[in-house]
Amino acid sequence: MDNLLTDRIALVTGGASGIGRACAFALAEEGASIAVCDCDESLGRAVVDEIQSLGGDAMFSATDVASVNSVNSSIDEIMARYGRIDCAFNNAGVAGDDRFIADTTDAEWNKIIGINLTGVWSFLRREIQEMLPRGGGAIVNTASVAGLVGWRGGAAYSATKHAVVGLTKSAALEYARHNIRVNAVCPGVIETPMAATLQKDTGGLRERLLRKHPQRRFGQAEEIAEAVVWLFSDRSSFTNGHTLTIDGGYTAR
Numbered sequence: 425m426d427n428l429l430t431d432r433i434a435l436v437t438g439g440a441s442g443i444g445r446a447c448a449f450a451l452a453e454e455g456a457s458i459a460v461c462d463c464d465e466s467l468g469r470a471v472v473d474e475i476q477s478l479g480g481d482a483m484f485s486a487t488d489v490a491s492v493n494s495v496n497s498s499i500d501e502i503m504a505r506y507g508r509i510d511c512a513f514n515n516a517g518v519a520g521d522d523r524f525i526a527d528t529t530d531a532e533w534n535k536i537i538g539i540n541l542t543g544v545w546s547f548l549r550r551e552i553q554e555m556l557p558r559g560g561g562a563i564v565n566t567a568s569v570a571g572l573v574g575w576r577g578g579a580a581y582s583a584t585k586h587a588v589v590g591l592t593k594s595a596a597l598e599y600a601r602h603n604i605r606v607n608a609v610c611p612g613v614i615e616t617p618m619a620a621t622l623q624k625d626t627g628g629l630r631e632r633l634l635r636k637h638p639q640r641r642f643g644q645a646e647e648i649a650e651a652v653v654w655l656f657s658d659r660s661s662f663t664n665g666h667t668l669t670i671d672g673g674y675t676a677r
């Protein structure tokens with residue numbers, strides 16, 4: 425532990441599970457106070473309890489990232505408790521069904537856009553509004569390798585993740601002069617509950633996806649958390665508008 429984030433306030437959406445959960449612990453270990461925002465109240469509160477039992481400081485805010493009102497309430501709650509937001513990890517997301525475009529319903533499209541894109545947009549806007557008068561901050565958005573290349577059977581998901589990359593770069597351009605850095609992480613397949621179906625897969629999908637990762641394994645949530653800690657810390661002070669792939673070589677071809 426280097427205490428890279430002592431006394432900073434860090435918001436983590438999707439902090440109840442998987443990548444967000446691992447990040448919440450990693451950020452707390454570096455000295456940050458954590459606001460876990462998630463729609464899963466029992467898992468989210470469990471993360472907060474565990475951080476507190478390890479001597480850290482954390483709060484939970486129930487949020488549906490797809491609802492602007494819910495996002496605004498959560499930011500208000502965090503501001504009331506901590507008075508500022510220094511680091512924000514906009515990470516909550518869903519994978520959607522494995523379906524080709526012609527078989528995708530409007531409801532499925534709207535659900536994925538609402539959570540993966542509007543959810544990032546709504547948090548990003550409020551975070552910037554809160555950071556601007558307080559001298560700046562650092563924001564990391566979770567995109568995906570599917571934000572850099574197409575995803576067969578996941579066009580809606582891939583579209584949202586490409587959009588998150590665009591939001592990240594545009595926000596970095598707009599607010600660099602205000603001391604707000606905005607970056608994105610683009611994970612390959614990571615062994616979290618979102619990817620749990622792959623563990624049980626017997627139809628060859630798991631093998632096909634493994635072959636796409638030159639390191640011949642999937643990633644761990646902690647490997648993403650390492651990068652997020654660095655992107656929030658002063659050690660990455662000149663890194664801005666960057667999309668950091670953490671994918672075992674998936675997109676190197």
Ligand SMILES: NC(=O)c1ccc[n+]([C@@H]2O[C@H](COP(=O)([O-])OP(=O)(O)OC[C@H]3O[C@@H](n4cnc5c(N)ncnc54)[C@H](O)[C@@H]3O)[C@@H](O)[C@H]2O)c1
Pocket residue numbers: 437438439440441442443444461462463464487488489490515516517518519539566567568569610611612613614615616617618619
């Ligand atoms: N696991 C992977 O292979 C992988 C790869 C690339 C990118 N990602 C991205 O990483 C992010 C985290 O995924 P994960 O693998 O940790 O999945 P996960 O399912 O373990 O965690 C996602 C979290 O988001 C929360 N969430 C979902 N919908 C929400 C909503 N409407 N409001 C608030 N919270 C909501 C869930 O409750 C959960 O806690 C997602 O954006 C995902 O697209 C995951």
